[in-house]
Amino acid sequence: MKKNLVYAQSGGVTPVINATACGVIEKAREHGDKIGKIYAGKDGILGVLREELIDTSRENKTAITGLRHTPGGAFGSCRYKLKGIQENQREYERLVDVFRAHNIGYFLYNGGGDSSDTAHKVSQISQKMGFPVQCIGVPKTIDNDLPVTDNSPGFGSVAKYVAVSTIEASLDVESMASSSTKVFVLEVMGRHAGWIAAAAGLAAREEGDPPHIILLPEVRFKQREFLKKVKHAVENYGYCTIVVSEGVQDSRGKFLADAGTRDAFGHAQLGGVAPVVANLVRDKLGYKYHWAVSDYLQRAARHIASKTDVEQAYAVGAAAVELALAGKSGVMPVIKRVSNSPYRWKIGETTLGRVANVEKKIPKSYITTDGFGITAAARRYLAPLIQGEDYPPYGRDGLPKYVRMKKVLAKKKLDEFDV
Amino acid sequence: MKKNLVYAQSGGVTPVINATACGVIEKAREHGDKIGKIYAGKDGILGVLREELIDTSRENKTAITGLRHTPGGAFGSCRYKLKGIQENQREYERLVDVFRAHNIGYFLYNGGGDSSDTAHKVSQISQKMGFPVQCIGVPKTIDNDLPVTDNSPGFGSVAKYVAVSTIEASLDVESMASSSTKVFVLEVMGRHAGWIAAAAGLAAREEGDPPHIILLPEVRFKQREFLKKVKHAVENYGYCTIVVSEGVQDSRGKFLADAGTRDAFGHAQLGGVAPVVANLVRDKLGYKYHWAVSDYLQRAARHIASKTDVEQAYAVGAAAVELALAGKSGVMPVIKRVSNSPYRWKIGETTLGRVANVEKKIPKSYITTDGFGITAAARRYLAPLIQGEDYPPYGRDGLPKYVRMKKVLAKKKLDEFDV
Numbered sequence: 055m056k057k058n059l060v061y062a063q064s065g066g067v068t069p070v071i072n073a074t075a076c077g078v079i080e081k082a083r084e085h086g087d088k089i090g091k092i093y094a095g096k097d098g099i100l101g102v103l104r105e106e107l108i109d110t111s112r113e114n115k116t117a118i119t120g121l122r123h124t125p126g127g128a129f130g131s132c133r134y135k136l137k138g139i140q141e142n143q144r145e146y147e148r149l150v151d152v153f154r155a156h157n158i159g160y161f162l163y164n165g166g167g168d169s170s171d172t173a174h175k176v177s178q179i180s181q182k183m184g185f186p187v188q189c190i191g192v193p194k195t196i197d198n199d200l201p202v203t204d205n206s207p208g209f210g211s212v213a214k215y216v217a218v219s220t221i222e223a224s225l226d227v228e229s230m231a232s233s234s235t236k237v238f239v240l241e242v243m244g245r246h247a248g249w250i251a252a253a254a255g256l257a258a259r260e261e262g263d264p265p266h267i268i269l270l271p272e273v274r275f276k277q278r279e280f281l282k283k284v285k286h287a288v289e290n291y292g293y294c295t296i297v298v299s300e301g302v303q304d305s306r307g308k309f310l311a312d313a314g315t316r317d318a319f320g321h322a323q324l325g326g327v328a329p330v331v332a333n334l335v336r337d338k339l340g341y342k343y344h345w346a347v348s349d350y351l352q353r354a355a356r357h358i359a360s361k362t363d364v365e366q367a368y369a370v371g372a373a374a375v376e377l378a379l380a381g382k383s384g385v386m387p388v389i390k391r392v393s394n395s396p397y398r399w400k401i402g403e404t405t406l407g408r409v410a411n412v413e414k415k416i417p418k419s420y421i422t423t424d425g426f427g428i429t430a431a432a433r434r435y436l437a438p439l440i441q442g443e444d445y446p447p448y449g450r451d452g453l454p455k456y457v458r459m460k461k462v463l464a465k466k467k468l469d470e471f472d473v
Numbered sequence: 474m475k476k477n478l479v480y481a482q483s484g485g486v487t488p489v490i491n492a493t494a495c496g497v498i499e500k501a502r503e504h505g506d507k508i509g510k511i512y513a514g515k516d517g518i519l520g521v522l523r524e525e526l527i528d529t530s531r532e533n534k535t536a537i538t539g540l541r542h543t544p545g546g547a548f549g550s551c552r553y554k555l556k557g558i559q560e561n562q563r564e565y566e567r568l569v570d571v572f573r574a575h576n577i578g579y580f581l582y583n584g585g586g587d588s589s590d591t592a593h594k595v596s597q598i599s600q601k602m603g604f605p606v607q608c609i610g611v612p613k614t615i616d617n618d619l620p621v622t623d624n625s626p627g628f629g630s631v632a633k634y635v636a637v638s639t640i641e642a643s644l645d646v647e648s649m650a651s652s653s654t655k656v657f658v659l660e661v662m663g664r665h666a667g668w669i670a671a672a673a674g675l676a677a678r679e680e681g682d683p684p685h686i687i688l689l690p691e692v693r694f695k696q697r698e699f700l701k702k703v704k705h706a707v708e709n710y711g712y713c714t715i716v717v718s719e720g721v722q723d724s725r726g727k728f729l730a731d732a733g734t735r736d737a738f739g740h741a742q743l744g745g746v747a748p749v750v751a752n753l754v755r756d757k758l759g760y761k762y763h764w765a766v767s768d769y770l771q772r773a774a775r776h777i778a779s780k781t782d783v784e785q786a787y788a789v790g791a792a793a794v795e796l797a798l799a800g801k802s803g804v805m806p807v808i809k810r811v812s813n814s815p816y817r818w819k820i821g822e823t824t825l826g827r828v829a830n831v832e833k834k835i836p837k838s839y840i841t842t843d844g845f846g847i848t849a850a851a852r853r854y855l856a857p858l859i860q861g862e863d864y865p866p867y868g869r870d871g872l873p874k875y876v877r878m879k880k881v882l883a884k885k886k887l888d889e890f891d892v
Binding site for chain 2: 063066067069097100124125126127128130131132133134214217218219221222223225226227228229230232233234238240256257259326328329344345346347348349350351353354355356357358360362437440441442443445448450451452453454456
């Protein structure tokens with residue numbers, strides 16, 4: 055008997071998470087003999103709990119194809135971590151109730167470490183409750199902090215955006231540094247793992263190239279050494295470009311971003327390590343500065359996506375369906391690197407237990423001894439991930455043709471449920 | 474007798490100012506019978522004053538062609554405004570001395586209103602000093618605040634970057650708004666004229682589309698109405714995207730960005746109106762927010778340039794050379810709009826006196842009655858300027874192939890000069 059499928063997006067979105075959705079839906083549509091309806095949770099797992107299941111058969115083929123080049127999370131996402139089964143049996147049971155009511159045989163959960171953990175638990179509890187659902191994790195995170203997989207879909211595009219932006223803004227600064235701004239600070243995402251900031255290092259191809267300093271959450275901030283390095287760059291290259299992870303911590307482990315910036319009313323100002331670093335440079339060295347905080351722009355910049363990343367994002371989606379069709383559960387497709395140069399990769403497989411709740415930080419061998427840059431080994435790892443361009447189509451109005459879903463919900467069969 | 478040419482870049486650079494340089498040099502190279510050496514001032518007018526003239530004949534053809542797709546100011550720029558002739562006769566005379574020493578017959582000055590003023594004065598004083606130099610202004614400014622010309626090269630690309638980024642970041646916010654960030658604030662440049670923020674309005678094509686609020690320097694900030702509009706957007710569309718010009722002022726004419734943000738040490742924090750607006754939203758409405766400050770990223774984003782803009786930037790450069798060859802002085806090529814739909818334009822001409830020191834702000838008819846959006850008339854004006862894509866070539870490393878100049882200086886003939 056045919057079973058239906060539920061796909062849900064989880065956590066912060068990426069420029070290519072919809073490419074994964076596209077891979078899932080297109081592959082599942084090929085297998086109409088085994089997979090019936092393809093649903094997507096509205097706003098992620100919250101939609102599954104609330105029995106808000108988007109019926110993707112109501113979306114036409116062009117719209118589904120367009121997901122491949124559309125940023126954001128087309129079906130909606132959320133940050134909602136289910137607690138342990140003991141504390142929260144009610145929600146796990148609700149998921150299984152919804153699955154049972156809609157004859158769901160496959161649950162594909164597209165997210166990071168937390169989502170793997172959830173999918174893993176759902177797999178176990180559905181078995182116990184006598185309605186076994188095949189749960190497949192699908193990797194996604196701009197932070198690149200998932201273990202086992204060589205890299206995470208979403209990261210490559212953010213990496214490309216950050217590397218390109220670093221080159222471009224530095225050309226701007228360099229043009230006028232002799233009489234104007236000498237220090238440029240670019241803040242990028244990365245609360246615990248500094249992969250995104252590290253990727254900015256790809257911009258530097260020759261001695262003196264920007265970024266001159268990378269500040270990673272993996273390395274405690276050393277003010278004296280930092281200022282010395284800023285001065286060195288300005289004196290030798292005319293200017294200094296600094297790329298800083300939002301999660302950089304001072305010597306006591308306190309976030310630099312929380313260094314106590316306050317607004318006129320005395321309210322603590324949240325976010326923004328770039329202005330903190332820029333102010334420090336001005337106070338201690340007197341250089342004129344500019345700073346940028348790219349925030350969501352970096353995470354949504356589908357217009358400058360990495361082709362490699364788009365292909366991998368699509369591939370893990372399609373592979374997740376294949377794993378489901380092969381009868382697997384509690385697993386996740388991963389990206390395995392076959393070679394660096396030329397870059398070759400293939401899809402592998404791991405168990406969700408190995409992925410859940412493990413955070414992959416930048417290894418020591420990827421960080422230069424002084425802590426302010428990346429090594430050749432890091433470049434070998436990072437470089438392939440930003441290769442290739444994959445532009446979205448543009449309209450005659452000069453704007454990208456991003457698609458929107460109709461989001462027609464399947465008819466509810468259960469009582470309301472409070473989340 | 475052949476005369477030499479000096480080209481100089483002035484003020485803040487743009488994603489396409491080098492396309493103008495490309496137009497100047499390629500057109501001048503076609504006329505080797507009338508134009509001898511083509512020099513570029515190193516770091517703009519400062520290089521001319523210091524007799525630091527880059528000999529562009531030392532740059533190969535591929536490098537010059539590559540200027541068309543390279544952001545920043547390839548020969549260097551500066552913010553240096555020559556004062557009035559009475560106060561500063563010394564510098565004007567120096568310029569003429571340098572021109573005389575290097576047999577300069579043509580001075581092409583690529584900048585905004587201030588530069589037009591300088592070129593205008595140099596034209597007059599060189600005449601008086603018995604060494605008449607043909608001075609041609611070449612329009613450039615991301616702020617689009619030059620009069621006479623229909624638009625300024627540089628603006629269209631920044632406009633496209635901002636409109637695309639607004640769409641992308643809003644898709645991100647919308648994906649998760651039901652349970653997470655509800656308000657996104659994007660800060661863009663524009664100290665006195667809000668054209669860049671206005672261009673974000675092109676992102677909105679249907680009711681409810683972002684940006685929901687645009688804050689312009691032309692409109693005094695009304696806090697109560699603003700908060701009401703934020704609330705309305707969140708309640709009706711699920712989220713609110715706000716695009717704010719750095720130069721927005723409060724009811725007393727004070728920059729909102731100077732609202733007294735202080736760091737931990739009590740130092741006033743410069744720049745950053747986005748966090749001020751975001752904090753206000755949180756304090757008064759309690760919504761979770763994110764903010765981005767694109768700063769130099771917007772001004773250097775050649776990777777998403779407007780094709781229209783690139784073509785116009787090139788065209789004004791080439792046209793400036795043609796004006797010089799036609800014996801003109803004290804003039805500037807401008808862009809004249811022939812029709813809106815289909816968009817057609819041609820190059821016209823104006824006198825520098827008409828351009829100098831006039832700031833073109835957004836007309837009232839382009840701003841909605843409530844002051845928070847743009848009208849259909851504004852859209853008709855803005856829309857053509859972001860049309861078309863003009864991607865730079867990329868290397869196999871996934872990074873754009875931007876060119877660098879060798880910057881070989883001509884031999885000095887004069888004594889040192891203190892600037």
